[in-house]
Amino acid sequence: MKKFLLPLLLLLPLIFTAQLQSPSEFLGYELGSQFTRHHQVVDYYKYLAQSEPNRMKLMEYGKTNERRPLLLAYLSSEDNIQNIESIRLEHLKSTKGEGQPDKAIVWLSYNVHGNESVSTEASMQTVYDLLTTKSNYLENTVVIMDPCINPDGRDRYVNWYNQFKNTSYNVDPNSKEHHEGWLSGRSNHYMFDLNRDWAWLTQAESQQRLKQFNKWLPHVHVDFHEQGVDSPYYFAPASEPYHEVITDFQREFQVTIGKNHARYFDENGWFYFTKEVFDLLYPSYGDTYPTYSGGIGMTYEQGGSGRAGLGIITSIGDTLTLKDRIAHHHTTGLSTVEVASKNTEKLNEEFKKFYQNKDFKYKSYVLNGNEDNLYKLARLLDQHEIEYGIGQNTTAKGFDYNTGKQGSARSTEKSMVISADQPKSTLVKVLFEPRAKLSDSVTYDITAWSLPYAYGLDAVASENFIGKSEVEGSIYTPVVNDINDENYGYVTDWNSLEDAKFLAELLKEKVRVRYVNKPFSMDGNDYKRGSLVITKGDNKYHSDFTGTLKNILKNYSPNKELTVVNTGFVDIGKDFGSRYVDVIKDVKxxxxxxxxxxxxxxxxxxxxxxxxxxxxxxxxxxxxxxxxxxxxxxxxxxxxxxxxxxxxxxxxxxxxxxxxxxxxxxxxxxxxxxxxxxxxxxxxxxKEEEKDSTISLGAFDSSQRxxxxxxxxxxxxxxxxxxxxxxxxxxxxxxxxxxxxxxxxxxxxxxxxxxxxxxxxxxxxxxxxxxxxxxxxxxxxxxxxxxxxxxxxxxxxxxxxxxxxxxxxxxxxxxxxxxx
CATH class of the missing domain: 3.40.50.880 (Class I glutamine amidotransferase (GATase) domain)
Structure with a gap:
């Protein structure tokens, strides 16, 4: 009897796993035979998490503008899931050169572009296989899966396609189902490209995702995409230009992963290409941002996208189906986890090296200028967990962004100082460097983005470490405004979007505001063109002028400083009743x-x-x-x-x-x-161009150059x-x-x-x-x-x-x- 009991006990986990429903079984249709709406995807992931609570955890990390949930699934062995927080903390010790982590962290991101819809479908098959036939990969690996980065865009595409597809689908490229309208599913609710927002964090999806990303900083990150119908599959290694900060190991490991993918694709006779088109330079992609954070960041591109639907005839007469596309993304997803699981020790070793001291040319960045813009930049750095401080009344010498030459700047208590001596030093270099070095001028996106230019700040990049003090609270100087019924009026500056937001709130609350077209001086203060003038006399018919102004300052513009004036008679310039001081219209x-x-x-x-x-x-x-x-x-x-x-x-x-x-x-x-x-x-x-009548006889191959x-x-x-x-x-x-x-x-x-x-x-x-x-x-x-x-x-x-x-x-x- 005992002889039969042991084998039976060994089989019990397999029997239980066999009961787990595949995507096709759960959804009630064969995966790839139709597009799955986002709520159905959510339901499947919830089902898996409920069925396998010891090996999978599911969290909602936020919501989209259209209130769809954003999910992360954590998969690993039972022991790893039980100790997942300890694994995370041990992994993050590597950023300080400490700890002994022994697990690989792989993050798979699907459907950042909504109408590149195959990847979410593939994610369901991938997560199922990781819990069943490929569960051995999870013994030393934690896999984090985001099944759909852009649910609003994806549902926009899927709902459109379901409205217009033929029954059954039509592979004729001219058919309506292959021609999305103006509002395609690629972008999010506000029509932003989320794959170009990793660094800038303008969108709700990006902001919420990065909070979780920074908690893990994975060894490997994959961003699943689609490209044109007639393109074969693309995977790593990437094309030049690579940014100069990318390490030799990060380059080499892309080749390691690419060769493993190629092995599977070769077995199936599938076409693919590498080292073309998709480079690693612009810092706000789903491959570059993780790379600049110490990981192996990669883009995978399947042919298809919004044109392909459930099936389409390509230009060479082949039929590309959604099932084909799923198979390809499913293969590279599992192959990625496989390679990571086989190289856990090396991944941990190199990740720790990445965060060791870097000998970058510029050791400190000193920024001065508009306080509102400094504050906006500080909020962005906070989201990236980049450290900064305030100056200590010293002089910083180095590259002057304004002149493009060597110069100097005072580093005072009103300056922001960012040091390269911090865990996020590589990201600091990339985001603040005056000029990115290009190994190839043929690139996929913009080639300049330096934040001092983007924020309109005076900056010096120094080759020395500049002293700084820790920031306590806000870098803003605290403002206390004297607002009462006795004041004649108030004057305030106009030099940032924060000032425009203040004006917008005033106009919405029917507060009359004037602006000056000539500079003036009053009570020892100088005011530039555009300065705002808000008077009691202009608002005598407002039901609660003083109360409304206080409320706006408290709730919308807490750092907006107003100067009290007790007369409309200026010392130098035009008085407040002049034709040069115009009323601002509440424009529609x-x-x-x-x-x-x-x-x-x-x-x-x-x-x-x-x-x-x-x-x-x-x-x-x-x-x-x-x-x-x-x-x-x-x-x-x-x-x-x-x-x-x-x-x-x-x-x-x-x-x-x-x-x-x-x-x-x-x-x-x-x-x-x-x-x-x-x-x-x-x-x-x-502007009329000067026409060059010279006929170029360059080689055909040089046409792109x-x-x-x-x-x-x-x-x-x-x-x-x-x-x-x-x-x-x-x-x-x-x-x-x-x-x-x-x-x-x-x-x-x-x-x-x-x-x-x-x-x-x-x-x-x-x-x-x-x-x-x-x-x-x-x-x-x-x-x-x-x-x-x-x-x-x-x-x-x-x-x-x-x-x-x-x-x-x-x-x-x-x-x-x-x-x-």
Missing amino acids: IAVLSGDPTSTLDFGEVWHFFEQQLNYPVSILDADYFNRVDLSKYDVLVLPDGNRYRSFLKDNAMEKIKDWVKSGGKLIAMGESIKTLSTDKDFRIKE ERIKSEITGAIFKAKVDPTNPLAYGYDDTYFTLKLGDAAYNYLDGGSAVYLTKGANVPVSGFAGSEAQKKIAETLIFGSERLGRGHVIYMVDNPLFRGFWENGKLFFANALFMVN
Whole structure:
């Protein structure tokens, strides 16, 4: 009897595991035969966690804008799950050169782009197999799975596809089910690309995810994607350029993983490619950010994406199905965990080495400037768990970001000092370096992003360690405002988005505000153009002027300093009753959406109003634009997009022009300017290019290298600012602009607020081709012109790019409120 009992006991775990339902069994349809809605995915993961509580833990780490849950599943052996917090803490000791961790940490992220929908389907098969046939991988490995980073975008795609697919699905590429509309499922609710938000953290999904990511800092992170229908599978190793901080081991281990994938793909006769297209430079990707945090970060790309549906005929006549796509992502997912489990000791050893002292050129970064922008930067650094302090009244010498040369800066108690001597030193270098080193000028994204430029701060990068003191509480100087019924009024500055948010709250609460068009002095204080004036006399009919002002300062602008004034008679300049002190209108704003615009660029504008400025905006879709009465709006924004030529035909163009001439304000961004420039009523004109009649006889293989001579891949340029122009109120005489292309327009006579001067066409950071540099020389960046009784504002460069170019946002606020 005893002879049979032991084998039976050994079989019991297998019998129990065999009872675990596969995705197909649980969902009631064969995986890959239809798309699974997000709530069904959540249900399956909950089922697994409930069925296998000793080997799987499930947590909800947040919610999306549309209130869908964000999940993380933790998988490992029973013993590891029981001790998972101890494993995590022991692993994090490596960042201090301590501890003896002996587990590999693998994080698998699925569906960051919603219409790259196969990866969430594959995740369900992967998690099932890790709990069943591949459970041996979990003995020395903790696997963290995010089944869907972007639930809002994914459900948008899946619901659309289910509405329009044929019964059964149609593989004809011309069929409706293979052609998403303007609002595709790729982006999140606000149409942001979450795969480009890891470093900037503008979106709710990114902010909540990074809190959990920093608790683990995995050895390996995989970001599952899809690419074009006709592309085979892509996996590591990545393409050049690699950022110079990436270690030899991080490079080598990508090859190790890639070869293991290749073994499985070769067995199945599947095509793939490596070392092309997808580089490791831009820091805000799901592969680069984990890499700069010490891990092996990788992108995997399956052919398909939103066009593929359940099945599609490719250009060579093959049929690509969702089941095929699942099989490929499922294979690389398991292969990744397999390699990590076989290299646990090496992964831990190299992770610890990564966090040892780095001999980077710059040891400290000293930043001075606008207090609001310093505060915004501090909040970003807090989210990344990057350490910083305040200065100690010393002088820092080093690279001056403003001049591009050696210089110096005072490091005072109002300065921010960031040291490279900290665990996140590699990330500090990448985010703050003046100019990223490029091993190859052909890149997948922007090539410049340095945070001192993005936040408009004066900065010096020093080759020495600069002393700093710990920050106690906020880096803001505490503000106590004297607000009472006896005061004549208040004056405050205007030089940041925080000031614009304060103004927006005042306008929403029907508080009348004025702004000054000439600098003035009063009671020993100097005030610049754009300064806000709030008086009791202007608000005598307000039901609770003083109480409302106190409430706004307490709840929305606690660090906003108001100076009390007891007269409208100024010492130097224009008195408060002058025509140079204008009332700011409570403007009604509309933004165009739909086919002419880029979803991403529209999303940046929409997010700016709703989540940053907190000011109401109406969305007018192009489909019914001609039926809208524009007289109901004071401002119309045209986001960037490449379809304006077909949209701004006779009716729409004349409608907009008549509205502007009657007093409307048009804000044209990016490519919308190009179409306006062809109309005789607008003074904006494209710069004429000098045509080179020389015929190139270069080799065919060099054509890509020739093309990049005419491209600007996200480079930073030092521009000239006219601070007397209302569009530039609150700025000094220079602005570092991020250019994303070679669009070039002539100066506007009397209306050029920001522009490139002669010799400023060479980037201070990032790549710009030689021909592109010639083209943009002496051209407009931001400007305005009068048209009838209204205004047209041109934004050639995007001041709201990806929500992270903080120093550009005041230009947009000026366009809304100051240009009158």
